[in-house]
Amino acid sequence: MKNKLKLGQAAGVVAFAIIIGAVSMSSSSTVDARTSLKENRTVNAGVALGLTEAADATELLTAGVTSALTYYGADVSVAQNDSNVVTASAQGAQVGNTAQETEQANEASQTPTAAQTCGYTNLGMSVISSGNLNIRQEASTDSEVIGILTNHNACELLEDAGEWYKVTSGKVTGYVNKQYLVTGDEAEAIAEQEIKTVATVNTETLNVRAEKSTDAAVLSQVGNSEAFTVNSVADGWVEISVDDSVGYISQDYVTLAQALPTAKTIEQVKYGDGVSDVRASVVSYALQFVGNRYVWGGTSLEKGVDCSGFTMRILGKYGISLPHSSRAQPSYGTKISASEAKPGDLFFYGSGRSISHVAIYIGNGQIVHASNKRDGIKVSNAYYRNPICVARYLPD
Template sequence: MIIKKMKLSAAVVAMAGMILTSAPVNAAPKETSKPAAQTQKKENDQAKSEYANKVVAKVKSSSTLNIRKKPNTDSKILGKMKRGALGTIVEKSDGWTKVKSGDVTGYVKNDYLVFEDDIQSFAEKNIKKVAKVKTETLRVREKASTDADVVTLVSEDETYKVKKQNGDWAKVKVEGETGYVSKDYVDVKYKFKKAKSMKQIEAERQAKLEAERKAREAKEEQVQSSQSSSESSSSNTQSSGGSQSKKSVPASASVSGSSTGARAANYAQQFVGNPYRYGGNSLTNGIDCSGFTQQIMAKFGYSISRTSSAQASDGVAVSTSNLRPGDLIFYGSGGSINHVAMYIGGGQVVHASNSAPYPKGGIKISNAFYRTPVCARRIIQ
């Protein structure tokens, strides 16, 4: 009897051993998926917390959402929200919500708003992300790797549109160059807009009209200056039998180079605040860095190349320690040029920086050494 029990116990142990050795190991995937689920939950909770008491306008991109003084459609319009404009809830009711966005506080119809917990999913489909640099100087690399070549350098607080994200890297576009920045050194966030008051909208309209007027006048002066320069150049060629380089000082110039350079620098600054557009040629509606310097030089009778790399061969070389207003400063990486700015004195430059809204981008004034210059050239002798 005792032997039978021992045999039975041995059989049970053997069977248990077979089950343990042959059974698949399922526990590991469950253990690894649990932290992932916790991470996702944490991100969702953070998003909910971030958008608590918030609303976003969900009108069509071609229209705007009115913010009114009182909760009815006959009330005075105080301002407007574009699609993707973010606001804070002041008071919520069935049909209308009182919101504060930008400098405007008023009532908006609930039908055209996305509320709190729904903002995250709306943003994922409709709002672009931007990367704001949070270190003094950051390398933009050709690929998502610290071993990749450096395309260019960017400075602290500058903001760039995120094309896509690749793990710990964000793909951005900087002054026409596309590259990757480490997410350890940038804050990647949705680029929500803000409401504008009717006073702001009218001021912008007037500013645009004034800019267009100045652009017309500048174009007319440029044509007259070019005609005068051409006539003077032709006269000099006939009398001397020589020819004049398109990049040399116009024969009609009656003031010193330093004085003309200062005037060019002052003229360039009147366009500060206007937008950047890669490949653009409009000082008021969008222009890139080399287009900007080319247009400014043309205003004073100097014809230079179109791209920053080509402009770096125009004029004569000058040390960055001996700059004067009107000189051009060039930036780049690995010896290549990818950006140009005009020196305005006082250690500053004016340039068409990037596609971010002013003052982070557009035509703006910066420290001349916000990046290490590759070289400098003097066009106005």
């Protein structure tokens, strides 16, 4: 008499254990059908069975065997005859050594990667030692630059174009030189280090407070759709770094998500009529340093600089002498309204009327500034905080 269990074609991963009556077991061994794909073999009780990519392989197992089988889309048959012999055969099967290993493998396969968590299906990560990686309109060094990637920025690979990849990153879609991107496991390893929790403001204006309380002092205000790296979340409050200050915003008015750093558009350098060549040059020069370090008290554009050191060095190249102090810099220019701002003007921020931060306006509602230790020199919305004042230094 023969009792046979037929397991049909699997749509996913299936694991099962066959446990036959207790007998004295010989020393445990492992059988791997990879060593002989079309061979019938008999093994003693107590074995841990491993079939991997078996092709018409049949194992004969004596009673007492526990066999953990994991297979993908394969037909697996198990039968017991009157001689207390179990036959397990598989076509294209992949089998784990133990049920515990199978369970661990299944759990690992279900854990999303950093790329999957952030919505990438074909992840690329930029790897550059300094400066920026240009994203171009076409796959040519003669083509227009439409965006920039800094080191360890993420992108979705859309197309392999010889020496170039067509990518999309942030709001930019274009071509990147292939030699500065890594893919596969190498990209995923970088992504695991770079992934961060980001809070995106989902209300028109949100107060940043000094403490986790609506009674605490307002340090500044941030605008709708502005995104900030999260330091911590507790008691309904999200701790963020706003430039060189730490503050708290209500969790009720932000969307929290895992994200990887992405490209910045440089559409802002496409000025309209009436912008002088010197202003265009100031912005172009300042954008070269996006991604470089923030260092409090620093004045080196390459090795590290703070907010006022950044504006001092950038405008200094064009003959404008400024002190190394965001509080003092407004008095060296002419105050104007924010609506009158042109590329090269300076935006000043702070709490109340006390100035603590400065940035360079680059057009189209954008600024470039040395933000904080975490973000370094970056491009932001000019109204990510309410500016206290705007000052002009360059001639028209």
